[in-house]
Amino acid sequence: SQWGEENLQALSIQEGEDVTMNCSYKTYTTVVQWYRQKSGKGPAQLILIRSNEREKRSGRLRATLDTSSQSSSLSITGTLATDTAVYFCATDDTNAYKVIFGKGTHLHVLP
């Protein structure tokens, strides 16, 4: 899982496997965004899930949001070597009208 005082998490899997990354957050949020950052690039948004949505899919990606446990997950099915990246969740800082990024999960997909 990522968030708070946790260090950057790292996962290493074989191409073709499915993977789920988790994110927990400390305060109420109305939305969670998931971003992916490939080596040498800035993060790019993958998916946005709102508090009234339990699940959202986009291609091989599936995001869930459980506001009662203040957690979100991102699953990737049939991973590819090109999915190797750092994955961040980001929640809404309602007081400052900006997002707060988690520590990130480093996913390494072996070909």
Add this chain to the structure above:
Amino acid sequence: NAGVIQTPRHKVTGKGQEATLWCEPISGHSAVFWYRQTIVQGLEFLTYFRNQAPIDDSGMPKERFSAQMPNQSHSTLKIQSTQPQDSAVYLCASSPDWGGYAEQFFGPGTRLTVL
């Protein structure tokens, strides 16, 4: 659309020197954000502007860091008297809106190395 442009991509400074990093946001975007990224700390928020006005600089080290947005087409992050601990990738992002629902579009970053 070239996306968010950051220059230079790499900068090496000596301890005590000044470093100025540039960001050109996506045209039409009203919010600009600066972040610092290191292996240990991850992605740290520094500051952000909304319609060129500074809104939140709660992440900025107060003494040596400053950011400006003199016009809608560019923002600068200046670090005075750079120290080795300032070595990091500095990321700029712009957004067409602000708040939790707004997607942020990131530049490739400037890698700052302080010797």
